[in-house]
Amino acid sequence: MAVITISRGSYSKGKEVAEKVAARLGYRCLSREVILDASENYHIPEIKMIKAIHDAPTILERFGHDKTRFITYYQSALARDVQKDNVVYHGLAGHLLLKGVPHILKVRIIADLQERVRNEMERERIPKQEALSLILRDDEERRKWTQSLYGVDPWDSSLYDLVLHIHKLTVAEAVDFICQAADLPQFRTTEEYQRKMDDLALASQVKAALIHDYPGISVTAEYGNILIYTKANDRLAHKLKEDAKSLCRDIEGINDLEVHSGAVGPPSAI
Secondary structure (H helix, E strand, C coil): CCEEEEEECCCCCHHHHHHHHHHHHCCEEECHHHHHHHHHHCCCCHHHHHHHHHCCCCCCHHHCHHHHHHHHHHHHHHHHHHHCCCEEECCCCHHHHCCCCCCCEEEEEEECHHHHHHHHHHHHCCCHHHHHHHHHHHHHHHHHHHHHHHCCCCCCHHHCCEEEEECCCCHHHHHHHHHHHHCCHHHCCCHHHHHHHHHHHHHHHHHHHHCCCCCCCEEEEECCEEEEEECCCHHHHHHHHHHHHHHHHHCCCCCEEEEEECCCCCCCCC
16 A cells, blocks of 8 residues: 655656556556546636646746645645545656655656657657757746745655656566555555545645635644644734634544644645
8 A cells, every 4th residue: 555656757658657557556546637626626627727737837927826726726636635545646746745744655757858759759740859849848847837836846856765767767667666666664554654644635625725815824734633824914814713713614634723823834834
């Protein structure tokens, strides 16, 4: 029993690897399904969700509330999906969105650039230079997206437990390595690790319920005890406290809930 996230570039065969790992282990394989869940649960048109979470941020978007709100909705949907365990996820930034859960096996798939270009040329029926430009632009947009939201470079190998190069390795060999790693004790789901996953899902759900009216909040959860942090003024903080009380009735699993005003929250907060 494990949770595996696979980070990949376009045409890197990461999707193929993810699907084969899931088939080998008998796990669910998730990517676009999370967007659909978020769109349905939070009543956001699918195309709007896709644009918000995949487009590289412009100068103005970096300060826009909508993009952050949609990412929060996506994180909540992902955390709920992964909470069920036995998952291979190869979508958006799983290694960052699922922060604080220690047993997740974080994999990065990289591939030879020329091979990626050939794959793009064949699929899109376009010339080599156009294929190269599209791939480089896509890589740069993904890089800017991660840097703007999380302040890290997605190409930094220290973010991952396993980095595999689909050039020296075949897809089948990459699948073997990932399946072997998933069976290591440190990546198996224990009762304690499941509790941390449950807390992340709960914190994400609470934040998603409040983020529309209270941008800038951060949330932690431990054993079902929720702490909400806000830098809002006293009037808005008081309103947040009143609204947050209703969540104890509406969201299952909350044992206790507190709002801390004038605070940004600890690094573990989402």
